[in-house]
Amino acid sequence: MLDRRFIVENAELVKRNCANRGARIDVDRFVELEQSRKARLIEVEELNHKANEVSKSIGKAKDQAERESRKEQGRQLRQQTQDAQAKLDSVAAELDELLRQIPNLSHPDSPIGADDKSNLELFRGKTPLPEFDFQPLDHVELAEKLDLVDFEAGANVAGHGFYFLKNDAVLLELALQRYAIETLMGEGFTPVTTPDLARNEILAGIGFIPRGPETQIYSVENTDLSLIATAEITLGGMLAGQTLDAESLPKQLCGISHCFRTEAGAHGRATRGLYRVHQFTKIEMFVFTLPEESDAMLDRLREIECRLFDGLEIPYRVVDTATGDLGGPAYRKFDLEAWMPGRGEFGEVTSASNCTDYQARRLNIRYRVKGEKGTRFLHTLNGTAIAVSRALIALLENHQQADGSIIIPEALRSWMGKERIAGWPR
RNA sequence: GGAUGGGUGGCCGAGUGGUCUAAGGCGGCGGUCUUGAAAACCGCUGUGGGCGAGAGUCCACCGGGGGUUCGAAUCCCUCCCCAUCCGCCA
Numbered sequence: 001m002l003d004r005r006f007i008v009e010n011a012e013l014v015k016r017n018c019a020n021r022g023a024r025i026d027v028d029r030f031v032e033l034e035q036s037r038k039a040r041l042i043e044v045e046e047l048n049h050k051a052n053e054v055s056k057s058i059g060k061a062k063d064q065a066e067r068e069s070r071k072e073q074g075r076q077l078r079q080q081t082q083d084a085q086a087k088l089d090s091v092a093a094e095l096d097e098l099l100r101q102i103p104n105l106s107h108p109d110s111p112i113g114a115d116d117k118s119n120l121e122l123f124r125g126k127t128p129l130p131e132f133d134f135q136p137l138d139h140v141e142l143a144e145k146l147d148l149v150d151f152e153a154g155a156n157v158a159g160h161g162f163y164f165l166k167n168d169a170v171l172l173e174l175a176l177q178r179y180a181i182e183t184l185m186g187e188g189f190t191p192v193t194t195p196d197l198a199r200n201e202i203l204a205g206i207g208f209i210p211r212g213p214e215t216q217i218y219s220v221e222n223t224d225l226s227l228i229a230t231a232e233i234t235l236g237g238m239l240a241g242q243t244l245d246a247e248s249l250p251k252q253l254c255g256i257s258h259c260f261r262t263e264a265g266a267h268g269r270a271t272r273g274l275y276r277v278h279q280f281t282k283i284e285m286f287v288f289t290l291p292e293e294s295d296a297m298l299d300r301l302r303e304i305e306c307r308l309f310d311g312l313e314i315p316y317r318v319v320d321t322a323t324g325d326l327g328g329p330a331y332r333k334f335d336l337e338a339w340m341p342g343r344g345e346f347g348e349v350t351s352a353s354n355c356t357d358y359q360a361r362r363l364n365i366r367y368r369v370k371g372e373k374g375t376r377f378l379h380t381l382n383g384t385a386i387a388v389s390r391a392l393i394a395l396l397e398n399h400q401q402a403d404g405s406i407i408i409p410e411a412l413r414s415w416m417g418k419e420r421i422a423g424w425p426r
Numbered sequence: 427g428g429a430u431g432g433g434u435g436g437c438c439g440a441g442u443g444g445u446c447u448a449a450g451g452c453g454g455c456g457g458u459c460u461u462g463a464a465a466a467c468c469g470c471u472g473u474g475g476g477c478g479a480g481a482g483u484c485c486a487c488c489g490g491g492g493g494u495u496c497g498a499a500u501c502c503c504u505c506c507c508c509a510u511c512c513g514c515c516a
Contacts, residue, residue: 038476045476045485052485055497059444067496074496199506243436243473366473368436371455375473 001099001361008034014102020112020323021103030102033095040088047084051077100204104358107295107332111322118322119335125309125316129339130398138342139396140273143169145404145424148396149274161263161271161278168421172395172408173281173388175415177256180283180385183308189254189285194234196258197225202237205363207329207355216261231255232382235286240363243375249367250289250297254385257282273393275340275347280389287381288365291357294379295332298354301383302334305350308385311411314394315339317346329355336384338394349390352383 007014008031015027054074058067111120130136143149147167154163165173181191200210203217203226210217210226218227228234235255244251259282274280285304289297302318309316321333330353337346357377360366366375399407404423408416 041476041485048485051496055495056444058496071496076496078496245436 001358002102002104003361004034004095004099007031007099007102014105017105017323018103020106021326022114022324023101023103023328025098025102027102030095030098033091033098037088037091037095040084040091044081044084044088047077047081051081100362101328103326103328104331104356106323106326107354109320110326110332111320113322114324116322116325119325120320120322122318122320122334124318125306125314125336127310127313127315127398129315130341132341132400132402134402136341136397136400138273139340139393140342142396142400142404142406143273146406146421148421151273158278161276163274163277168416168418169392171416171418172392172412175408175412176386176388176391177281177283178415179311179412180308181254181256183311184252184254184283184285184304184385187252187304189252192235192238192253192255194228194231194238194255194257196228196260198228198233198237200224200226202240202363203228203233205240206233206236206359207327207362208233214264216264218260218262227260228257229261230259230382231257231282231284232286235284236359236363236365236380236382239288239365241365243366243368244288244378246290246367246369249378250287250293253286255284255286257284259387273342274389275343275393277389280387282387283385285352285381285383285385288360289379289381290367291376291379294354294356294381297379297381298332298334298352298383301352301381302336305334305336305352305383305385309336309338309349311409312391312395313409313411314349314391314398316349316394321351326353329353329358331356331358338390339398340393341397341400342393347390347393349387349394350384353381355380355382 002014007027011027011031018025018027051074054070054077058070058074111118113119137145140149140151148165148169150164150166154161157164185191197220200219201224203210208217208229209215210219216229220226234257235253238253239251258279260279261277263276263278285301287297287301306316306318316336316338319335319337321330321335326333333351333353335348335352336350338349339345340347356379359380360377365378365380367378368375395409396406399409401407401423403425406421406423408419408421413419
């Protein structure tokens with residue numbers, strides 16, 4: 001969320017930003033409520049002050065009669081305080097509701113537009129689009145012929161959108177994880193495996209809405225826990241409530257987790273195969289930085305993603321995400337979209353965001369500069385290293401051969417233990 | 427899951443209803459002394475917020491939330507977390 005005072009002092013800017021992002025928020029109402037909140041806060045503080053004075057005087061009162069009269073005075077003041085506090089609370093609650101809906105500011109270079117149609121292609125990866133001298137198959141057909149994925153069993157066990165990986169697909173998943181982790185460790189990231197569940201409070205701090213008809217989140221009945229949609233949630237939550245020394249930044253984590261998504265309302269749209277599934281494994285980067293370093297760090301995350309996909313020899317394009325497609329927390333977002341021959345189009349495989357202090361303010365993560373008074377909110381960034389299910393699609397479809405085999409890119413061979421998934425006679 | 431003991435400032439730790447304005451120590455910062463340093467001594471040293479041009483002043487904060495009371499770190503309820511033991515278990 002944004003700083004309250006900033007919103008009041010920059011109401012026009014915030015309004016314009018909300019419009020660019022397609023967020024319908026009554027910013028004027030917010031400003032009005034914030035002013036009212038301050039007035040009520042002053043009232044409560046003054047009453048508290050008076051009541052504190054009275055309470056202190058009781059201990060020093062000289063006789064019983066005086067004590068009793070002061071007590072009565074105290075009772076009245078406390079009653080008034082309570083009434084004033086109730087008014088303050090109700091204003092604050094409405095204000096907070098609004099505040100949480102206001103999206104982050106946007107980077108001046110982010111393309112302005114209502115949705116992903118306005119996303120701006122920046123450049124392409126090193127690998128050219130494949131040219132097949134045979135009719136290429138999509139990953140679902142390939143997986144079936146090579147016995148790599150069992151969608152039917154997944155559906156029987158857990159429903160549509162679930163699947164079993166089998167045989168070389170399992171080795172590929174492990175190889176992809178190892179490849180990503182080794183690369184990131186080389187970049188100074190600390191590898192972690194994270195819980196696959198988190199408290200709803202943490203989900204909300206990162207910017208997810210755990211309940212409601214539109215939610216992407218599976219929640220666990222009779223608890224305040226949800227299945228995580230990304231390790232961003234747990235990695236960001238790892239330091240919730242903490243104040244770090246500036247010298248300890250940046251803190252770079254990479255987490256392996258499963259990701260669970262209900263995909264509510266997504267039916268009928270790209271639901272074939274592994275593209276839009278309810279569960280997948282993902283290696284995620286998460287970074288806590290100083291504010292002045294977050295822009296450069298976002299570029300770095302994007303570069304790492306490019307290196308990972310160049311290494312996998314998968315063609316992709318890099319996209320600068322339009323304001324209307326940024327979601328709530330992101331200030332700027334770059335996606336990598338891999339070429340997927342089966343779909344005949346590019347499909348999102350990674351996403352890197354600079355969330356500036358938006359998540360840090362919600363999660364109360366601060367830093368302290370040696371010799372300076374007070375603390376400030378740090379910046380958080382996240383980026384996909386490898387989302388296994390979508391990386392699998394791109395790998396299988398781009399590296400398929402005329403004989404039905406799949407060539408394993410050089411970078412994965414040592415982890416995979418082979419250079420080819422054997423095919424079948426076409 | 428059950429039992430017991432805990433959670434206090436950057437860290438350790440005292441504090442069981444009213445000068446708590448949270449003792450004391452460690453660490454940190456500044457000073458005295460010294461050629462310099464150490465030691466010793468002296469002083470300062472939390473976070474968030476309100477009002478104020480500022481000096482300053484007020485409010486809140488002792489794991490989170492709620493309650494009792496004129497008054498809560500202290501009493502009550504509840505949740506979370508930590509430690510130890512028991513049970514279950516890969």
